[in-house]
Amino acid sequence: MRIHESLKIRFYEIRMHKYIILIFSILISISTLKAENKVWSDGTAFTLPKKRYEIGLFQPLRYGITENTELITYPIWSLLFPNITIKKVWEDPCCFRFATRHSINYPTQFLKTISRSGIGGILPVLTKVPQLFVFTNHLLFSKAMTDEHVVSTKLGFTVVLSSGEMDMTTIDLPVVFPRTFVYQNGLSFSLGIDFDGQLYKSFNYTIDADFFILGDDITSYAFEHKAMLTWIRSERFNLLLGYKFIYGEYPYGTDINILPLLDIQFGRNRGVKE
Amino acid sequence: MSYRYQLTFLATCYLWFIQCGCDPFDTQFDEDEVNVSYYEASTKLNYSQPDTILVMTWNIKFGGARIEFFFDCVGDRSLITEEEVLENLENIATKIKQVDPDILLIQEIDILSKRTAYVDQMQWMFDNTNFDYGVYASSWKADYIASDGIGRVNSGNAIFSKWELKSAERVALPLRTDQAGYVKYFYLQRCIVKATCDINSKQIHFLNIHASAWDTDSTRKKQLNIFKDELDLVHSDSKTFIAGGDLNTTPPGSIQLTGFNDQENCEDEDYLQDDYTRQTHWVRGLFDDYKPAIPLLLFQANNNPYFTFTSDKDGFWNRKIDYLFTNGSIVDSSGTTYQNLEKGGIETMPLSDHAPVSFKVVIGN
Numbered sequence: 252m253r254i255h256e257s258l259k260i261r262f263y264e265i266r267m268h269k270y271i272i273l274i275f276s277i278l279i280s281i282s283t284l285k286a287e288n289k290v291w292s293d294g295t296a297f298t299l300p301k302k303r304y305e306i307g308l309f310q311p312l313r314y315g316i317t318e319n320t321e322l323i324t325y326p327i328w329s330l331l332f333p334n335i336t337i338k339k340v341w342e343d344p345c346c347f348r349f350a351t352r353h354s355i356n357y358p359t360q361f362l363k364t365i366s367r368s369g370i371g372g373i374l375p376v377l378t379k380v381p382q383l384f385v386f387t388n389h390l391l392f393s394k395a396m397t398d399e400h401v402v403s404t405k406l407g408f409t410v411v412l413s414s415g416e417m418d419m420t421t422i423d424l425p426v427v428f429p430r431t432f433v434y435q436n437g438l439s440f441s442l443g444i445d446f447d448g449q450l451y452k453s454f455n456y457t458i459d460a461d462f463f464i465l466g467d468d469i470t471s472y473a474f475e476h477k478a479m480l481t482w483i484r485s486e487r488f489n490l491l492l493g494y495k496f497i498y499g500e501y502p503y504g505t506d507i508n509i510l511p512l513l514d515i516q517f518g519r520n521r522g523v524k525e
Numbered sequence: 526m527s528y529r530y531q532l533t534f535l536a537t538c539y540l541w542f543i544q545c546g547c548d549p550f551d552t553q554f555d556e557d558e559v560n561v562s563y564y565e566a567s568t569k570l571n572y573s574q575p576d577t578i579l580v581m582t583w584n585i586k587f588g589g590a591r592i593e594f595f596f597d598c599v600g601d602r603s604l605i606t607e608e609e610v611l612e613n614l615e616n617i618a619t620k621i622k623q624v625d626p627d628i629l630l631i632q633e634i635d636i637l638s639k640r641t642a643y644v645d646q647m648q649w650m651f652d653n654t655n656f657d658y659g660v661y662a663s664s665w666k667a668d669y670i671a672s673d674g675i676g677r678v679n680s681g682n683a684i685f686s687k688w689e690l691k692s693a694e695r696v697a698l699p700l701r702t703d704q705a706g707y708v709k710y711f712y713l714q715r716c717i718v719k720a721t722c723d724i725n726s727k728q729i730h731f732l733n734i735h736a737s738a739w740d741t742d743s744t745r746k747k748q749l750n751i752f753k754d755e756l757d758l759v760h761s762d763s764k765t766f767i768a769g770g771d772l773n774t775t776p777p778g779s780i781q782l783t784g785f786n787d788q789e790n791c792e793d794e795d796y797l798q799d800d801y802t803r804q805t806h807w808v809r810g811l812f813d814d815y816k817p818a819i820p821l822l823l824f825q826a827n828n829n830p831y832f833t834f835t836s837d838k839d840g841f842w843n844r845k846i847d848y849l850f851t852n853g854s855i856v857d858s859s860g861t862t863y864q865n866l867e868k869g870g871i872e873t874m875p876l877s878d879h880a881p882v883s884f885k886v887v888i889g890n
Contacts, residue, residue, distance in 0.1 A: 368595060368673050370708075375603040375674030376595075420604060423639060423676055424669055492537065503643040503677060 294445035294459050295403040296350035296393035298340055305518035332361040352389040359383050373422060381415030383434055400448035407441045409433045425497040425508040429463040429473035440464040455481040473499030479512060489516040552667040552710055560695040564659040566651045572687040574725045576889030577856055581626035582769040582849050584879035587635040587680055588613040588646060591838035591875055595673050598791035598836060603674040607642035618653045620871050626883060629685040630733035632771045639676035647683060656685040662695035662718035664735055670711050682718040682733045693720035698751055703742040715748060725888045730759045732768035739796055745773060749807050760852045767886055769849035775801040776845055777809050778825035787837035811850055818849035818860035818884035831862045833880040847882050856885035
């Protein structure tokens, strides 16, 4: 029996379960607040204005096709990992904004590329990767609490269609595992909440929490929380700084990770002289 | 917005990343900490104190048996299934129970590695052998290694004992200098794990080393010197030690020093282990100053019965790189190299790429 470590981990588990429940309770209770504003974020039911595009070093390219439809993709990744997401704002049924987000990606070629010997070999060289088509759908609800603050909730699921022999192992990394375990399992669910708004002058904030239900006996869930400060230097340039907290079950057991987040975001309104 | 705010924000970004970027994959060891885990059986067998103890050393290749891995020159496997690991561990445990050592020095035991399906082999050993106590020190750990599909790894050296182990420590050994910085960050950090044990009112020091295998810069020599220094320290304090492990070096008087048949088809030079010509004196000091399980004269008279390693699953042991030493009294002719059915009662070739070695040491008066 491993004495000290096992007790410590058990204590941590109990404390973390309470922590997750507490955070969700607070967030869900706050989400009933009402107001209106103009904050555009990936986790909200708002879309970019028509013809505006934004791209970050680590964030996707987002483009407002119309005032209520947005296209999202990771352009560089698309060469190996074709992916496209569309977000559509529907009618405001009463006092909140409702949107849906639908994405499809094809990770097969990328997974084959990282199945290699030597450096970069995230998967073993002998891995058999099947044809994988990944469909993710989200419902997004946003409500403005004041002129500067918006709260959003989201509910989604991912389904994977696969064809061919599969002996792929899991990628046991924070952030990656909850999003790729579905390749093995075929179906996963997620729910989450986002807070976005202005903190001070040209500083905006984003705080979110996401819960992934992976539907497996061993690795049944993951919890992610992100807090991010955005310095809006101008309409064309933002600097983002924050952290991501991840607590989840992996094939090796439960684990906690805190990752730093730093990104530079560029935006422009196409066809508009600035 | 004033430049003061802008500069503060940028400085915060920079400091935040420096702080987070120090050891993002948790591969480093804090020198201020002991870096050793203590284990004990949930149900103890409470052994009596004997006059002699049987000590065995074995590199168990993390339960990989004769599966050919990418570092075995000819293989391409990186991961093994839980079924494979458990089956191989069962065979290793059978050998251990057959020999029934009082103290076991193990190298390459995994506790939380993707390559071995995250089987905690320390815990498994307690559940399936007859030891009451154990200590473990990692010689390779990383939250993730993005190379050859290795992923998460935690592998190291362990001492198993029938009696309580105390004062365990991890002695860090010098790192290879012939690698790029980013490779070094994720690479093995060899160590000695040491602990003491009170047997028959006598404090015995146990040391278990696993030295570098593929270095091209004589790192192994520095590591072996540190091992010798550790033994000298115990000896100068008039204490008894029993030490051993995988020294990855052949003894003086080895007939064959290069051109091993298991390296003929080696496709990757990084894992070539075929030239010991400069190394024969590296372990001479140990033979000169202390008592080995296999006396040097015996080995030099005929090398073959004492070989402990081959990477060729279809071949046979072709070099000796595993050792046991003590400054105490060895029971005459008790040194044994368990090579096969005739020399040890069980075929050991299929169990690991190393053969176990044991000897009996007198503890009482």
